[in-house]
Amino acid sequence: RDTRPLNFIDVNTIAEAFLHHExxxxxxxxxxxxxxxxxxxxxxxxxxxxxxxxxxxxxEILTISHPGIKPFTAKPLVIRGYCAQTPALPPAMQPETPKTSRLLDALEARHKESKRLMTDAISFANYGKEGRAHV
Known part of the structure; x- marks a missing residue:
């Protein structure tokens, strides 16, 4: 029965009144x-x-305000799965199991070289002992 018109307050003003501040x-x-x-x-x-x-x-949703900066909303920081992943190494830098030993390969090559030199050498160990039985 009141003849005065109703004044409705802005929804954002009402919502701000019930927010907690820290x-x-x-x-x-x-x-x-x-x-x-x-x-x-x-x-x-x-x-x-x-x-x-x-x-x-x-x-979960915060409104952050500071003097001189327009208020904005912040949501929880989500650290995704792609963070802290180490990039894949190039194939040349990846560990691989050796097929042979470099040390053994070098020793074998040295042995073959010494055998080759020994077969090419002239031996005088039996010189003069072939046909003579007297000493």
Missing amino acids: NRRVDKGACIQFRGRRYETKPELIGLKVEIAYDPTNP
């Missing part, structure tokens, strides 16, 4: 810590204190 310091990796999880912020906030606003029923 202060956090941004670390060197441009991240903040909240409830045991890391949230990524902007690099220009490194080392500064920021105010975070969150809904206690859904603390």
Whole structure:
């Protein structure tokens, strides 16, 4: 029966009234810590204190604000599976099982060379002993 018109308040204003607020310091990796999880912020906030606003029923999404920077939302930092993978080595650098021993190959080559030299040498061990029985 009231003749005055109803004034509706903006939904964002009402939502802001029920948010919880806390202060956090941004670390060197441009991240903040909240409830045991890391949230990524902007690099220009490194080392500064920021105010975070969150809904206690859904603390996964944070609204981060700092004077002079437009408020933005941050979600939990997810480290994907591709992080910290070592690149594949080229085939020339991959370990391979040796077929033979280099040391044994070198010794065998030296032995063959010494046998070749011995077969080419002239031996005078039996010189003069062939036909004579007297000494």
